[in-house]
Amino acid sequence: SVTRAGQAADDSYMDLCFPGYSTAQNEVTGPKTKSGPELGSLTVQCNYTSGWKTHRKYWCRGADWRDCKILVSTTGSEQEVKRDRVSIRDDQENLTFMVTMEDLRRDDADIYWCGIERVGSDHGFPVDVSIDPGKSELIPERPSQRAASLFSSTYFLILVFLEVPLLLGMLSAILWVDRPQRCPGRRRSPPDEN
Ligand SMILES: *[C@@H]1O[C@H](CO)[C@@H](O)[C@H](O)[C@H]1NC(C)=O
Ligand SMILES: *[C@@H]1O[C@H](CO)[C@@H](O)[C@H](O)[C@H]1NC(C)=O
Numbered sequence: 001s002v003t004r005a006g007q008a009a010d011d012s013y014m015d016l017c018f019p020g021y022s023t024a025q026n027e028v029t030g031p032k033t034k035s036g037p038e039l040g041s042l043t044v045q046c047n048y049t050s051g052w053k054t055h056r057k058y059w060c061r062g063a064d065w066r067d068c069k070i071l072v073s074t075t076g077s078e079q080e081v082k083r084d085r086v087s088i089r090d091d092q093e094n095l096t097f098m099v100t101m102e103d104l105r106r107d108d109a110d111i112y113w114c115g116i117e118r119v120g121s122d123h124g125f126p127v128d129v130s131i132d133p134g135k136s137e138l139i140p141e142r143p144s145q146r147a148a149s150l151f152s153s154t155y156f157l158i159l160v161f162l163e164v165p166l167l168l169g170m171l172s173a174i175l176w177v178d179r180p181q182r183c184p185g186r187r188r189s190p191p192d193e194n
Contacts, residue, residue, distance in 0.1 A: 027052060027123040030114040034127055038134035041102040044127055046114030053092045056117040059099040063111040065124050070115070072099070106131050 028048040036042025046057070058073030072083040074097065080089040085104075090097040101108065109131045113124040 026125075028114050028116050028125045030125045030127050032126075032128060033130065035130040035132055036101065036104045037132045038104055038106060040104055041100055042104065042129070044099045044101075044112075044114065044129075045096055046099065046125065047096045048116055048123075050095060052116045052118070052123070053095070057088060057090050057097040058115040058117065059086060059088055060113040060115045060124065061110055062113075063126075065113060065126070068111075068113055068115075068124075071112075073115075073117070101129075104131050106133065 026049075028046055030044055030046040034042055034044050044059075048057075054076050056073050056076045058070045060068035060070045062068035072081055072086045072088045074081055074088055074090045078090050078092055080087055082088075085102045087100045087102075088097060097114070099112075099114070109129060112127050112129050114127060116123040
């Protein structure tokens with residue numbers, strides 16, 4: 001967002017040195033870490049203090065707070081907003097907003113931020129999101145591998161005992177048809193003999 005990217009000149013010393021969670025009061029907090037299963041979903045709860053009820057809340061990706069990419073943000077209301085696989089909903093009575101990430105992929109693992117937009121520099125809290133690899137990758141699928149190798153060996157047998165003789169038969173038939181042209185008495189006349 002424009003307001004967040006342009007670090008205003010009136011930022012305090014603390015803001016410059018510890019951007020995002022500079023203010024001592026922890027205006028916005030969330031879990032330090034959160035994990036979810038590959039292909040599953042995870043929900044992060046971010047809490048904030050009462051001053052920020054009607055401010056835009058957002059979910060931002062990237063370890064560098066000043067440079068993170070906003071994936072989804074509220075409109076400043078309690079209306080849920082969904083974009084791609086990420087949704088956000090603000091509960092202004094309970095001073096909390098929920099971010100849900102769905103259809104998780106391994107490369108979703110990253111630092112994300114619970115963010116609140118404000119004039120000057122925004123408030124943010126970093127959440128280290130990790131993805132638990134799906135079970136299908138951890139346990140080798142032996143039955144289907146066996147089925148695959150059975151299939152390929154069956155195919156190999158068909159290839160050897162059916163298709164190879166068939167191809168040889170076709171090849172000899174072609175050679176047979178070709179044969180008369182190679183007879184010595186029937187040479188073609190040289191081309192273009194004016
Ligand atoms: C946010 O608030 C809820 C309810 O008060 C609480 O259960 C949760 O632990 C809080 N989360 C954080 C990160 O403070
Ligand atoms: C907000 O908190 C109240 C109780 O304090 C609870 O009944 C309600 O379910 C909460 N709202 C949400 C969306 O969790």
